[in-house]
Amino acid sequence: MSEVAVETIDVEVTGIVRLGQFLKLAGAVDSGGEAREVLQAGEVTVNEEPEDRRGRQLSDGDVVALGQGSWRVLVN
Numbered sequence: 001m002s003e004v005a006v007e008t009i010d011v012e013v014t015g016i017v018r019l020g021q022f023l024k025l026a027g028a029v030d031s032g033g034e035a036r037e038v039l040q041a042g043e044v045t046v047n048e049e050p051e052d053r054r055g056r057q058l059s060d061g062d063v064v065a066l067g068q069g070s071w072r073v074l075v076n
Contacts, residue, residue, distance in 0.1 A: 008063060008070040017073065020054035022064060025069065026071040038066060 010028045020035040029035045045065045060075040
């Protein structure tokens with residue numbers, strides 16, 4: 001089976017953003033409840049490391065992935 005290249009989408013944020021908020025801003029999930037579910041299920045990674053903390057503070061350049069989607073945090 002061949003690997004499919006996943007495009008990382010840049011998402012601009014202002015100031016501090018937490019992982020649960022970012023998943024909603026990026027359009028990866030529709031609600032905070034859905035964010036909690038995918039995090040608890042271990043479906044989310046930050047910089048290729050599994051992450052389950054909805055309140056994790058993200059930094060400029062962090063890459064969040066869920067399923068086939070990938071988003072880069074751009075703090076302005």
